Amino acid sequence: MKKFIKYSLLTLGALLIVGLSGFYIWTQQTYEPSDELKNLVGEVKKEDGWVIYEPEEWNKAEGVILYPGAKVEPEAYSYLGQQLSEQGYVVGVPDVTLNLAFTNINKAEEMMERYPSANTWYIGGHSLGGVAAASFAHNNLKKIDGLFFFASYPAGGDDFSQKNLPILSIYAENDGLTSAEDIEESKRILPEDTVFHEINGGNHGQFGMYGPQKGDNKAEISAQDQQDLIVETMVEWMEK
Template identity: 45%
Template sequence: MQQEIAKQGYLVGIVDAPFNVSFFSSNKAEEIMKEHPTINNWFIGGHSLGGVVASSYAYNHQSKVKGLILLASYLMNKNDFSNTNYPILSLTGDKDGLSTPNKISETKHLLSKNTKIVKLKGANNAQFGLYGEQIGDNKATISPEEQQKQTVQQTVQWLNEQIK
């Protein structure tokens, strides 16, 4: 997925999370931004708990980061964008058993007025990250390739709208 977004002209940085726990990598975005000082429009995103961490970073750096992309993720109460026009893209799957549609709906009131929510039919949590089956997740009814294709399409379309 990252390579496909990069092919559309976007720099995609993937952070290494110590112990595979995204909460330990919350300031990695700073490192990537410093490595590429000529880029003016930064967006941050993450999948599942990575999205929770990305949303916290975006909330605290709204002047640096132009928008937030959530993949099967949600906001924490402390990151309340509801009184802002901050650009947010939220991609969810209707078969997600972890960041369930109900969990995402419970935090919907924290999203900005400028949020685009897209529910991918047949998508689950694990296929956003392509790391295999995960305990508690539901079985997807679309292929991993199809879910990734739709994710890339929605993400690139949204990024293009933000840059124009």
């Protein structure tokens, strides 16, 4: 009996190690920034685990924190960061542990500490990054002035329906990973005045710039066009 228990524990331990190893390998198979993005923004620099874009004249004292989608490298959102910075916002996209934002939900605090003069902060994320950003916002309502989702929505436990927080939800017509039904279902845990905006012809992967994503549908517009529409929608929402 003792030998059976011993061998059973050894087998379970081996299976656990194999499972964890497989999970780790999976998290390291990331989506890298596309050549199109590199041509648009040039060299992307990362400092202290953040891709940061500062405006030339920072007169708004407003910041944007964007949590990346699962296994998407932060550099893939550089075009969004660059374009938003040209509108006067300081923008930060963080590295996250295992390339999964839910492992670093409180990562936004680093950006806030880095720019203490900023008196207005918007936080959000793409796909799984949006779920993590919503969790941070739900637990830090006094620190956040707005929450945005790119093809994303809160986890069921983060109910904002009775919270006084401006929220923007941008989704895409041809998204193969976050469906229109998912967005519709999310409305029950979001405030009535949440702004919803659909990008016609867009898809899931083009909320960043990292090329095709497994399970996604083909976009009918270019990645740059989709990104420009995202920036336009965000700026209009933030300025209100």
